[in-house]
Amino acid sequence: MTSPTDHPDLIVRGARIIDGSGAPSFVADLAVADDRIVALGDLAALKGAREIDAAGRALAPGFIDVHTHDDRALLSDPAMACKASQGVTTVVTGNCGISLAPLGRDRPMPPPLDLIAAGPDSFFPDFGAYLDALDRDPPAVNAVCQAGHATLRAGVMDRFDRPATETEIAVMREHLEAALDAGAVGLSTGLFYRPANAAPTEEVVALVRAVAAAGGIHSTHMRDEADHVTESLDETFRIGREGGVPVVISHHKVTNAPNHGRTRETLPMIDHARETQPVALDVYPYPAGSTILNPDRLAGAARVVVTWSKARPDVAGRDLADIAAEMGCGLEDAAARLQPAGAIYFAMDEDDVRRVLAWRYAMIGSDGLPHDSHPHPRLWGTFPRVLGHYARDLGLFSLEDAVRKMTGLPAAQFGLTDRGTIRPGAYADLVLFDPDTVIDRADWDHPTLPADGVDLVMVNGRAVWEAGAATGARPGRALRLQSLGPKGGVV
Numbered sequence: 001m002t003s004p005t006d007h008p009d010l011i012v013r014g015a016r017i018i019d020g021s022g023a024p025s026f027v028a029d030l031a032v033a034d035d036r037i038v039a040l041g042d043l044a045a046l047k048g049a050r051e052i053d054a055a056g057r058a059l060a061p062g063f064i065d066v067h068t069h070d071d072r073a074l075l076s077d078p079a080m081a082c083k084a085s086q087g088v089t090t091v092v093t094g095n096c097g098i099s100l101a102p103l104g105r106d107r108p109m110p111p112p113l114d115l116i117a118a119g120p121d122s123f124f125p126d127f128g129a130y131l132d133a134l135d136r137d138p139p140a141v142n143a144v145c146q147a148g149h150a151t152l153r154a155g156v157m158d159r160f161d162r163p164a165t166e167t168e169i170a171v172m173r174e175h176l177e178a179a180l181d182a183g184a185v186g187l188s189t190g191l192f193y194r195p196a197n198a199a200p201t202e203e204v205v206a207l208v209r210a211v212a213a214a215g216g217i218h219s220t221h222m223r224d225e226a227d228h229v230t231e232s233l234d235e236t237f238r239i240g241r242e243g244g245v246p247v248v249i250s251h252h253k254v255t256n257a258p259n260h261g262r263t264r265e266t267l268p269m270i271d272h273a274r275e276t277q278p279v280a281l282d283v284y285p286y287p288a289g290s291t292i293l294n295p296d297r298l299a300g301a302a303r304v305v306v307t308w309s310k311a312r313p314d315v316a317g318r319d320l321a322d323i324a325a326e327m328g329c330g331l332e333d334a335a336a337r338l339q340p341a342g343a344i345y346f347a348m349d350e351d352d353v354r355r356v357l358a359w360r361y362a363m364i365g366s367d368g369l370p371h372d373s374h375p376h377p378r379l380w381g382t383f384p385r386v387l388g389h390y391a392r393d394l395g396l397f398s399l400e401d402a403v404r405k406m407t408g409l410p411a412a413q414f415g416l417t418d419r420g421t422i423r424p425g426a427y428a429d430l431v432l433f434d435p436d437t438v439i440d441r442a443d444w445d446h447p448t449l450p451a452d453g454v455d456l457v458m459v460n461g462r463a464v465w466e467a468g469a470a471t472g473a474r475p476g477r478a479l480r481l482q483s484l485g486p487k488g489g490v491v
């Protein structure tokens with residue numbers, strides 16, 4: 001009787017293995033059969049159906065993008081080149097309180113739901129229908145999907161400038177429990193945004209208790225990342241503590257010039273909270289963020305670039321200051337005239353970015369917006385930028401630690417059993433890259449350029465990116481809550 005090890009589909013020979021744990025790398029061969037790694041070590045006695053000489057290359061677990069807004073892109077652009085080209089093999093969706101389910105198509109679609117939805121037809125009335133759509137028409141990458149708090153509110157409330165009533169909370173909880181039963185991994189909130197910022201802490205706690213009961217996880221775009229960032233952290237810790245659920249702080253940062261440097265306060269606060277409860281965070285490697293264009297948010301940014309505008313599609317990619325000068329009005333008036341619209345805000349400090357990236361338990365998340373006309377370059381460049389710029393060129397951390405932040409750590413945090421690691425038996429989610437040349441090419445002017453130095457990306461044992469192009473293979477899977485392990489772990 002033969003085993004998969006006897007006749008592997010692929011052997012990668014002589015690669016520098018970076019296994020996702022943060023341990024020192026080592027040179028070895030690796031064999032893949034079907035969707036699993038079946039052997040690791042000196043495999044000179046084996047012959048694969050395909051063999052790759054990987055001398056001088058690093059082989060790592062596929063990267064896990066823990067903060068995405070790829071909910072619709074998984075269906076509308078299933079090749080997912082923006083992520084596969086970086087080495088990403090799994091995306092976590094439904095962040096910042098916005099998801100495509102559960103929401104009836106007759107319900108309102110307030111911003112920022114328009115960041116992921118083309119219109120009412122983009123939504124699914126129940127979460128199972130959304131996950132089933134991913135099963136029927138699979139993308140190139142795996143997906144771990146959260147239900148969004150703003151989406152739940154939009155499904156039951158007549159307006160958003162008030163707390164939900166007890167009856168509305170009960171209905172939202174029913175919808176959330178159904179989503180969890182269908183496979184949603186947890187609940188995200190975007191308390192910063194208008195559809196949710198009138199929600200009191202107690203409303204969120206009531207909902208995350210359902211998440212805790214199902215063994216899920218909670219992520220949050222906190223209520224404030226500027227002057228009141230420490231108060232927002234305290235609220236986040238309280239939600240996790242009273243709700244009994246692991247918490248992920250989304251895209252941790254401090255914004256606006258008066259707050260630059262305050263990560264010296266926030267990171268010790270998170271360390272202290274971690275002594276008694278599971279708290280993690282994700283971060284993107286840029287000193288600018290991107291979201292909807294808000295006329296009330298302009299004062300704190302040194303520069304604002306329009307990423308899309310339904311009123312003026314022609315201005316995508318241009319500075320708001322230049323647009324306002326052409327219009328002969330102020331920045332706020334120009335922003336109002338462009339609505340609905342999106343923007344990049346240059347409101348962060350590079351030293352804060354580096355401090356958060358280097359924090360021991362920081363995960364990497366792109367927070368890219370795939371439907372923007374002129375997106376933030378993080379959509380295409382996040383992971384190679386961490387590897388090439390911050391690890392190799394600046395030496396902020398080792399290459400092994402950079403890979404851990406993208407693989408083993410997020411896999412432990414989200415319970416992704418047999419992913420985020422290189423060992424026999426693990427899924428063959430793999431990225432082969434050149435550690436000497438890997439780098440992001442996407443920039444502010446050309447934000448959709450694929451990275452250099454990424455040779456091969458495999459998802460569940462099949463190549464999805466090779467020789468600088470998508471292969472057309474779509475082996476990605478919707479990873480449901482019931483298939484995952486415990487949440488809130490670390491490596």
